[in-house]
Amino acid sequence: MPKIAVCDDDKESVIRLKEMILSAGISKEIDCYESGEKLVESDQNYDILFLDIDMGGMNGIETAKILREKDKNVKIIYVTSYAEYVHYAFAVHAFAYLLKPVSQEQVKAQLQEAISYYQKRKKEDEISIRFETKDGSELVRINDIYYFEYRERRVYVKTKKENLIIRGGIREIAERMKGYDFAVPHKSFVVNLFYVKAVKGYDIRMMDGSLIPLSQKKSTEFRSLLNKFLAGCI
Numbered sequence: 001m002p003k004i005a006v007c008d009d010d011k012e013s014v015i016r017l018k019e020m021i022l023s024a025g026i027s028k029e030i031d032c033y034e035s036g037e038k039l040v041e042s043d044q045n046y047d048i049l050f051l052d053i054d055m056g057g058m059n060g061i062e063t064a065k066i067l068r069e070k071d072k073n074v075k076i077i078y079v080t081s082y083a084e085y086v087h088y089a090f091a092v093h094a095f096a097y098l099l100k101p102v103s104q105e106q107v108k109a110q111l112q113e114a115i116s117y118y119q120k121r122k123k124e125d126e127i128s129i130r131f132e133t134k135d136g137s138e139l140v141r142i143n144d145i146y147y148f149e150y151r152e153r154r155v156y157v158k159t160k161k162e163n164l165i166i167r168g169g170i171r172e173i174a175e176r177m178k179g180y181d182f183a184v185p186h187k188s189f190v191v192n193l194f195y196v197k198a199v200k201g202y203d204i205r206m207m208d209g210s211l212i213p214l215s216q217k218k219s220t221e222f223r224s225l226l227n228k229f230l231a232g233c234i
Contacts, residue, residue: 001028002027002048002114002115003031003044003045003046003047004021004026005030005039005049006030006051007032007033007034007052007060008033008034008055008079009035009052013100017050017079017102018032020104020107020108021107023108024104024108024111024112026115031044035057035058036062036063037057037058039063039067040066040067047074048075048095048111051063051064051076051078054080054081060078060080064076069197069198072230073194075114075117076095077094077097077110078094078097079100080100081100095113096110096113126141128140129142129176131166131167131168132166132167133165133166133167138164140157140159140164142192144161145157145158145159145182146158146191146192146195147191147195147212148170148173148177148189148190148191149188150169151188155167155168160208170187170188170189170190174190177190180192181229183221183222183226183229185219186215186218187218191204193226194229195207195208199214201214202216
């Protein structure tokens, strides 16, 4: 069952939207927040987030930017009274943009569409791939891999659980991982685009804290692949 939250500084809007979501029969529990600050401070990850834009204090755009740093996969559905904010919503890869007052039909339709993406991602998270190491064959979940690095004539794999040394060349790995949203930012690296936290100049900061170089030669292609990946997450 997906984890859903509502964030709006108008109490009546929160109550009304919560009732609509519950009526859709998608989830039995909805977390509610009355400010962007409280949502960010909660440090919770959600699958679907209904978020107002025009809020006192931290607005919905600022809130989404902070959330996106740690979670690229949350489906953000903006619910606002102002159509002119739609341009800013695309900057944080919003899944949908609804104008108040919203109807039960609109909420249900967006929920059903978001759920289809949620279920697809759940299936992808379970995919594993087999690598040959010096100690034998090893099955690794793709979702656990941060990146591959070629150094000292070996390919190292940085994962959530351990670091592995695998057989094969970095080019062979790049070709093999291409279909799983991995990309090559430098001749010595293959990275999981899902775990790219930020790209500044020619540095790539990963969600595990690693700093990976982005070569000038690969920069345009890598940034294009990253943008396409992010667009596919919305």
